[in-house]
Amino acid sequence: MLETRTKRPKKKPTGQYHHGDLRHALVEATLAIVEREGTGAVSLSAAARRVGVSPQASYNHFRDKGELLAVAAEEAIREVTEEMRAARETETRPGERFEATGIAYVRFAQRNVAKFRLLAAPELADKSMHPGLVAAYEEAFSVIVACVDECQRAGLVRRDGARKLAVAAWATVHGVACLAADGLLAATHIEGAPIDVTRDAMRALFKGLRTPK
Numbered sequence: 001m002l003e004t005r006t007k008r009p010k011k012k013p014t015g016q017y018h019h020g021d022l023r024h025a026l027v028e029a030t031l032a033i034v035e036r037e038g039t040g041a042v043s044l045s046a047a048a049r050r051v052g053v054s055p056q057a058s059y060n061h062f063r064d065k066g067e068l069l070a071v072a073a074e075e076a077i078r079e080v081t082e083e084m085r086a087a088r089e090t091e092t093r094p095g096e097r098f099e100a101t102g103i104a105y106v107r108f109a110q111r112n113v114a115k116f117r118l119l120a121a122p123e124l125a126d127k128s129m130h131p132g133l134v135a136a137y138e139e140a141f142s143v144i145v146a147c148v149d150e151c152q153r154a155g156l157v158r159r160d161g162a163r164k165l166a167v168a169a170w171a172t173v174h175g176v177a178c179l180a181a182d183g184l185l186a187a188t189h190i191e192g193a194p195i196d197v198t199r200d201a202m203r204a205l206f207k208g209l210r211t212p213k
Contacts, residue, residue, distance in 0.1 A: 022051070022053065022057065022060075022061060023061040023062075023071075025051045026044075026047045026048065026051055026058055026061060026062065026068065027068070027071055027072045027075060029046075029047040029048075029050035029051050030042055030047050030068055030069065030072045031072055031076075031114050031115060031118070032050065032114075033046055033047065033050065034072075034114045034117060034118050034121075035113065035114030038117075039069060039117075039118065039121040039122070039123055042065060042068065042069060043065055044058040044059060044062060044064070044065060044068060045058070047068060065123065066123055066124070066129065066130070067130070069118065069121055069123050069124055070124055070129075070130035070132065070133045071132070072115075072118055073118045073119055073121065073124055073133055073136075074130075074132050074133045074136045075115075076112070076115035076116070076118055076119060077119060077133070077136040077137055077139075077140050078136050078139070078140075079108070079112075079115070080104075080105060080108040080109075080115075080140060081136070081139050081140040081143060083104045083105075083107070083108050084101045084104045084105055084108075084140070084143045084144075085143055086104070087100040087101055087103065087104035088100055088101045088104075088143065088147065094147070094150045094151045094153075094154045094156055095151060095154075095156055095206060097147055097150065098147040098148070098150070098151055098169070098202070098206065099199065099202045099203065099206070101143060101144060101147050102144075102169060102172065102173040102198060102201075102202045103173075103195055103198050103199060103202070105173040105174070105177065106173055106176055106177045106180065106194055106195060106198040107195060109177035109180065109181060110177075110180060110181075110194060110195075113181060116177060116181060117181065120178075141163075141166065141170065144166040144169050144170050145162050145163050145166040147166075147169070148162045148165045148166045148169065148209075149162040151206075151209075155211055156206075156210065156211065157206070157209045157210060157211060158209060158210065158211045158212060159211075165209055168205060168209070169202075169205060172201050172202065172205050173198060173201075173202070175201075176194060176197055176198045176201055177194075177198075179194075179197075180194035180197075185197060
């Protein structure tokens with residue numbers, strides 16, 4: 001009678017962690033830390049503890065804190081890009097599409113305070129260190145540029161370089177978003193909700209960008 005041998009299960013190689021999508025889980029943990037304690041409290045070890053894995057596991061996915069923050073910021077800016085695109089498509093007239101895009105930016109900042117603050121993290125001041133983040137910002141900016149270009153082709157905005165004018169538009173909506181996030185709109189008794197303030201600011205900007213008669 002042949003002897004039956006029981007096969008032993010193969011051991012998992014050491015250093016491999018099985019947590020589903022651990023990379024995404026670490027990014028989500030980072031956003032939670034930013035929301036509660038700010039970017040200064042973020043570290044690979046802190047994110048790993050929050051997820052429930054060993055600190056070493058996080059180094060299999062991210063080189064350091066800077067890369068972790070950059071990937072989280074990249075996800076945030078790509079999310080706001082999609083929201084701006086979706087808002088733009090809800091309108092048909094160039095001027096209204098321009099306005100809707102700006103409002104979407106501020107609305108995103110209101111709903112996602114941690115993600116919005118992450119975009120201005122001091123640890124990410126030198127964005128040249130993170131090509132993926134730079135590409136994400138360029139994609140977001142291209143949505144605003146497209147709005148300006150569309151208005152120029154419709155004869156609504158002066159032809160002064162679409163990217164140049166798009167900077168003014170981005171500065172406007174980002175400024176309103178920052179004022180709202182920091183509580184300065186309420187502190188200075190500016191009337192209207194942040195979205196109303198954004199709409200007024202966008203219309204004032206649009207008026208200033210009109211083609212001279």
